[in-house]
Amino acid sequence: MHPCANRTPPQKKEARAPNRKVKIPNFIAPELCKVVATPPGGEEWVHEVKFDGYRMQARVEAERAVLRTRKKLDWSKRFPEIAKDCGALPDGIYDGEIVALGKGGVSDFAKLQAALSDKKTGGLVYFVFDIMNFEGRDLTHEPLERRKEMLRQIMSARARKLSHLRYVSHFTARGGAVLQAACRMNLEGVVSKRLASHYRGERNGDWTKAKCRGGQEVVIGGWWGDEKNLRSLLVGAWRGKDFVYLGRVGTGFNRENSREVLKRLLALRRKTPPFARSADVPRTKGINWVEPGLVAETEFATITSAGLLRQASFKGLREDKSAKSVVSEEQPAAKWTRRSK
Numbered sequence: 001m002h003p004c005a006n007r008t009p010p011q012k013k014e015a016r017a018p019n020r021k022v023k024i025p026n027f028i029a030p031e032l033c034k035v036v037a038t039p040p041g042g043e044e045w046v047h048e049v050k051f052d053g054y055r056m057q058a059r060v061e062a063e064r065a066v067l068r069t070r071k072k073l074d075w076s077k078r079f080p081e082i083a084k085d086c087g088a089l090p091d092g093i094y095d096g097e098i099v100a101l102g103k104g105g106v107s108d109f110a111k112l113q114a115a116l117s118d119k120k121t122g123g124l125v126y127f128v129f130d131i132m133n134f135e136g137r138d139l140t141h142e143p144l145e146r147r148k149e150m151l152r153q154i155m156s157a158r159a160r161k162l163s164h165l166r167y168v169s170h171f172t173a174r175g176g177a178v179l180q181a182a183c184r185m186n187l188e189g190v191v192s193k194r195l196a197s198h199y200r201g202e203r204n205g206d207w208t209k210a211k212c213r214g215g216q217e218v219v220i221g222g223w224w225g226d227e228k229n230l231r232s233l234l235v236g237a238w239r240g241k242d243f244v245y246l247g248r249v250g251t252g253f254n255r256e257n258s259r260e261v262l263k264r265l266l267a268l269r270r271k272t273p274p275f276a277r278s279a280d281v282p283r284t285k286g287i288n289w290v291e292p293g294l295v296a297e298t299e300f301a302t303i304t305s306a307g308l309l310r311q312a313s314f315k316g317l318r319e320d321k322s323a324k325s326v327v328s329e330e331q332p333a334a335k336w337t338r339r340s341k
Contacts, residue, residue, distance in 0.1 A: 021136040024061055027072050028093055028132050028140065029201030033209040039175025039192040040208060046144075046170035047178040050189040050209055051127055052107040053099030054320050058086045058126070060094070067098075069320035078116060081164050082126045088161040090154060091135050096128035096168070106186050109297060113257065113316040128155065129168035132199050140199040147199070175210075183212035213299055216309075218246055219323045220294045221274045223265055224287050230258040233314065234281065235296065237328040242276035244328060246307065249298055252314030261317065265290050280306075293323045 039047055056075070059066045065086030067076045076083040079098060086094070100115050100123065102108030115121050131151040132140050139147050148170065155167040170193070171178050179190045189211035197206035218235035221243065225231040232250040236243050253261075268290040273281050295318040301311035307328070 022133070022138045024059065024091060024093065024133050024136055026059065027057065027068055028199070030055060030057065030070055030095065031130075031199050031201055031207055032203035033191060033207045034203055034205050036192075036208045036210050039179050039190050039210045041175050043172075044195055045175060045192050046172055046195055047175055048129060048168050048170050048191045048193065049182060049187055050191045050211070051097040051099045052109045052188045052315075053097045053112055053127075056096060056098050056126065058083075058089070058094040058096070058128075059092075060086055060089050061091050063087045065089070071320060071322055073320065075320075079121050079124065079126075081122050082124060085162050085164045086126070088158055089165075092131060093133040094128050094151070095130035095132060096126050096165075098124055098126050100124055104186065107188065109315045110252075110257070117256070117260070124164065126165045127168050128165055130199065140201075143196045143198065144193055145195040179210050179212070186212075188212060188215075214302060214309075215297070215299045215315075216246075217318055217321060217326050218249070218296055218298050218309075219243070219292045219326050220261075220265065220290060220296055221245070221292050222281075222287055222289045223262075224248075224284060225262075226286065226288075227262065227266060230262050231286075233261075233296065234287065235298070235309070235312075236275055236292065237326045238324065239328045243274055243292055244277065244307075245275040245280045246328065247304075247309040247312060248282075249296070249309070249312040249314050251312075252299075257314070257316065261294075261296075261314075264294055264317070268293055295319075295321050295323055295326055 055070050057068045059068065065076065065083045066074055067079055067083055069075055082098060099107035100111035102111055112124065115124055128151065131147050134150060152167055155162060155165065175190065175192055182190050189209060192208045194206045218237055220233050221236045222234040223230055223232065224234070230253055232248045235247065235249055236245050270289050270291055273289050274292045275281050297315040297318050298309065299313045299315055300309040304310055
């Protein structure tokens with residue numbers, strides 16, 4: 001059974017939508033997660049599998065779907081199969097994540113990047129976990145529990161038409177136990193949500209994420225190598241107005257992804273380090289500096305006392321976030337870690 005298989009029994013009574021009708025907005029600011037070491041507990045919380053893909057909002061009207069990233073970019077043409085499936089949903093706005101599934105049904109960001117690069121997106125899946133507007137009715141002020149039940153019923157009734165879409169069910173077990181199980185299955189972690197929470201489009205603690213291994217989006221400030229060889233990346237993030245150095249990313253490269261990264265980096269070259277405190281940055285021969293405009297997804301073991309990423313690995317470039325939006329996150333250490341692959 002896939003880890004996202006429905007574990008909650010269906011309810012007999014169909015959830016009714018609120019009567020307050022509004023024009024379907026073009027975009028709703030996404031609800032964001034606060035990073036925690038351990039998922040919260042208590043009956044007021046539910047827990048979902050954390051995916052490793054592209055957060056995507058689907059706006060459906062008159063059987064036409066538009067897929068938008070967190071930056072409001074229209075990526076419908078990049079995921080034509082998913083956009084077509086979304087057109088079978090009722091008018092409204094849906095929240096979810098597009099992923100590529102690897103071994104054991106686990107989301108694989110590198111595989112997703114490869115699918116986009118090769119324009120072979122037929123095997124990708126859109127995991128839908130929320131609905132914010134239904135046929136012109138604003139659901140953002142409805143509790144999560146009600147929104148999810150409506151979404152479950154909507155997708156269940158159209159399951160045969162939604163070959164590239166999946167409903168994300170939730171778990172009501174103790175949060176720590178859910179995270180432990182997720183890490184043992186080599187999943188990314190757990191997203192926990194307060195059942196009574198509204199969809200505010202904020203990072204207010206109503207949604208949290210606990211990871212099995214450290215991970216953060218970073219901005220590339222330089223690379224070690226030359227125009228044809230990428231040995232490591234020098235990365236950072238914004239802390240207030242300062243672009244601060246977070247360390248090196250030295251693994252995760254291959255012939256295909258390094259070629260694309262180098263192509264993008266060469267267009268951003270500059271003569272001096274872009275980091276605010278350049279004294280912290282290595283000056284090894286062969287380092288090339290770039291304007292901080294490229295966002296990368298990384299995975300790492302720990303963060304040192306100096307705030308540097310340790311054993312960081314490159315997972316892929318992110319085009320759904322602007323470099324200026326990448327800030328240095330506090331990374332609580334998870335109690336459970338993933339098994340070695």
